[in-house]
Amino acid sequence: MNSAARTACTVVLVVGVLVAGLYVVGRLNPVPAPVITGDVLGPDNGEEVSAYLVRAEASLSGADDERWALISLVDPMETVDVWSLTQNTSMPRNASTSLSQSIFNVPIDRVQTPTVAVPSGNTESSFIASSQVAAVSVLQRSTGTERARAVGDVAAARLRAGCVCVIGVVVRASLDRLRTLAEMSQVRAVQALPADASSGLFSVVPLLPTMTTVVAPTPDDGAIPAA
Secondary structure, eight states: OHHHHHHHHHHHHHHHHHHHHHHHHHHSSOOOOOOOOEEESSOTTTTTTHHHHHHHHTTOSEEEEEEEEEEEEEEEHHHHHHHHHHHHHHTTTTTEEEEEEEHHHHHOBBBBBOOOEEEEEEEEEOOOHHHHHHHHHHHHHHHSSHHHHHHHHHHHHHHHHOOOOOOEEEEEHHHHHHHHHSSSSTEEEEOOOOOOOOTTTTOOOOOTTTTTOOOOOOOOOOOOOOO
């Protein structure tokens, strides 16, 4: 056998060994199933509010397993009252509600203010303190124009003062717990994700209390009050 033939045989042998090795590695370490992504909590832009409320209610059907969910409030509330609402229901004590995000919007008549979702913590003190985190987040988002900065200053000041500005929360709880929360008079809607939704891999679109017919931008032609 000449040198060229020996070289060719060597190459074929090496390639064969590599292919076999990759096959064995693949069998021993199968590719995990892809994580479910693209889930959204909240209404679609332009969606009829009534249609979203029906869709949210339908999401609460099924077996009693734990789900990620968005709780939208009828009116803005203080953090301390939202904590009491989510923790003190008629459900058994072992049916807890884990809080993930607090959603804030400072209501000013005919003025668009930033809506921010911040980590809420899962204790009463950390949940109440999330309004301070929201104030920082509002200032970071209020850039670009003089009006935006002025609105941000007012909104941040009110958040630091503990305003009545919580419009929703993202939680994890059993479907039975979520169904009980959905019956509370302060709650406008509870929407749950499928059971296979993963933490941190879904987006949240808040439903503002002022949105009553269609999910669309609110008016922004009002005067900005002093901070």
